[in-house]
Amino acid sequence: MTGFRFNLSYFAFLLHRLSGLALVCFLPFHFLVLGLGLEGEAALNQMLVFTEQPMVKFGEWVLVVLFSLHLLLGLRVLVIEWAPWPHHGGLRSGWVIIAGGLGLALGWLFLDGVLS
């Protein structure tokens, strides 16, 4: 039996896949909310009041971070698969650190806009 060994590249793969899964689950609800525009301004305003709740804002922050992570880790997959190989950096596992940092930075930028 082999024990679990932390691997940054596998972590990047897992984070990319799970962020995608979470975004897919959110997608139909996002589309349904946009569709409220068909019912008129009152329905949209009602939804905007709902989104003012702290827990909803927290959820939006999580989504912005996951969206950014999925973008950056997806870019990593494209570089690994399509850039000339072998190249410096191999599996580019360090991208997970950069993606995490940029994801949190964009999350902070979102919160700054919401709270200001």
Added chain:
Amino acid sequence: MPNAMLEMRLYLLQRLTAVLMLPMVIGHLATIMYATRSELTAASILERTQSSPWLVVFYTGFVVLVAIHAPLGLRKIMGEWLRLPSKLANSISFVLFIVFLGLGLRGVWALTGVAIS
């Protein structure tokens, strides 16, 4: 048994939609950051979303691409993690493609429709 040619085509479609969506995701993130710093009422949002026909083009394209990309990603998860037979995973993915495309285009129309009417 998965069909090798179909697998290759769907793999390429997944990567192609990813590449095409890269600038769109950056644009959407920029829009989110802009929106959080702007007035957030239904009237002001509709005024902004109906300000240009190009927004209709941008978000229609985005919806079509994401409606293809997301079910293809789920299809891989259904095959690799849930061990679903490929035919079942293909069918579920196709249904999700139709649902996402329908709901997404409806959403785009709801917010931007006036811009092209």
